[in-house]
Amino acid sequence: MRKCEVEGCDKKHHASGYCKKHYMIFKRHGDPRAGSFRIGCKVEGCKNKYYAKGYCSNHYSRFTKYGDPLYTKTELHGLSKSSEYRVWVDIKTRCYNKNANQFDRYGGRGINICDKWKYSFSAFYKDMGKKLFLNAQIDRIDNDGNYEPDNCRWVTHVINVRNSSCSKITIQKVNEVRTQYNNGESTITELSEIYGVNRRIIQNIIRQKTWLF
Structure with missing residues (x-):
């Protein structure tokens, strides 16, 4: 007779290697041994x-x-239309929705949201608080870091732009990018890696959609 695979259990096998009791525990908790120590x-x-x-x-x-x-219904009913809630939804979209316009600049280059914020607007709002001023934007202090309490702050649009990947590009680097690409020395992907910006920025520079001079 096949027995339960849980050590010390001699009961008859029911499903997935476990007796009926441990199988039900496994279905609920993902661990047939769970429950006794909870x-x-x-x-x-x-x-x-x-x-x-x-x-x-x-x-x-x-x-x-x-x-x-x-x-709680009362809490989110009151904040679901707030600008803070829209920011929370927006950062999740840019990090995890591959069809989002900004995905390449965030999730596409490995930027994530800490689990504490990813699954809870309450936690995000508790850590970030209400915007300090009108039109404040969320900014990652380390532009290559994730969205997490120690790396985020409310800032003005100007400061946010200065800290973005785009701010890493200078006129000298723009000339280098165009020269290397036009001479066949580097591909767009290679240039993206060399200068530490996403492919879209490199494409716009090459096509002269930005940095016109």
């Missing part, structure tokens, strides 16, 4: 009984439905 919900301050994925039933339900265990 005490409570991992949400800070919550004393409810553990249910699944580290949460009690209430927080687990919010997590699976909204991607945020701390979601």
